[in-house]
Amino acid sequence: MTSLITNNSATVALSTLRSINSQLDTVNTRVSTGKRINSASDGAAYWSISTTLTSDNGALGSVKDAIGLDKNTVDAAAGGLKTVLDSLNTLKNKLTTAMSTSADRGKLQQEISSTLDGIKSVSDNTVMNGTNWLSVDSSATNYNSTKALVSSFSRSTSSTGTSTVNVSASYLDTGAIMLYDKKAAATTVGSTVTGTAAVATAATQADSTDATLTDARGAGFTVAISTATGAQGGFLDTVYSVAFNTFADGGTGTDTIAGTSDDPADTYTAGTAAAADDFSISKMDISKLSNSYKDLNKIQAYVKVVDATIQQLTAGATTLGATSSRLTSQQNFAQSLMDTNTSSIGNLVDADMEQESSRLKALQTQQQIGVQSLSIANSTTSNLLSLFR
Incomplete structure (x- = not known):
């Protein structure tokens, strides 16, 4: 029909x-x-999972960027510290030369001052992202030498189905590389260094002769540098106290010539321990030092302090290098996670x-x-x- x-x-x-x-x-x-899944109506489960993974990828991208910024800061500090270490080695060489009794310490001081000025300039200008780890002001509000470096982002799901996220960080103590500190306490005496004098021995004198015995002895001493916080400032502006025993010519005692009854007593006056010498690397001055045992020992003390500082900063530079390598590894891992998430999203919705x-x-x-x-x-x-x- x-x-x-x-x-x-x-x-x-x-x-x-x-x-x-x-x-x-x-x-x-x-x-x-x-895409075959463009909205929840196309497949609610797949859309939900892919949306979460996309969100996590965004967070991982931010983590990767933050790691990149932190790595740049670490690398900048490492570069500045390497330049400073080279300059400190030059400084140690100049001080070693100054130990010679024929050295022109005035001219050497000019070179030392120029080297120190260069170190200060490098320290003040080692700035990345507005941060300087070499020249600081520890008296500033909220100052903290321990730096938090973003390392990873992760998501975990409990047995109840609740999802939580966690941003992890690694920590770096920049006190091990701090060269200058603007706080007033930076001028406080730091480590005290002491030495031990050798036992005095009287020189043999001729019979029936009164004479002042000559005792021109230098004393040994050791230098210790501490990175403890508190009274100390940076490695180069902390004032160290070096105390060592240097005796004046002569000593106190009685010299008896054996077997001679008419030998008068020969006496000598004891020298006293030299006063402690306070100095910092940034302000050391050898231009007025003489060839006396006291001044030569003082220069040797400078050499020891500079060398100990080099060793400490070398350890700090090693830490920076290891931190940079770790951040690179974490950055690569974050990228690997992003790639995995991208692949998973593609399998679900592409x-x-x-x-x-x-x-x-x-x-x-x-x-x-x-x-x-x-x-x-x-x-x-x-x-x-x-x-x-």
């Missing part, structure tokens, strides 16, 4: 065409976006473009057939007109 009011064939053809158009829209969206291309072509063909089918169904009523002619 053919009806003028209801065209069942046209209704079926129209419904089919609508379904084809809907599928075609979906495929077009997938082809244009490259469209299979070969498959979608085939479907698109098939649906376009079906659409054309559906249009023709609808056209045929709609032409059925017009064929009835011939029956009424």
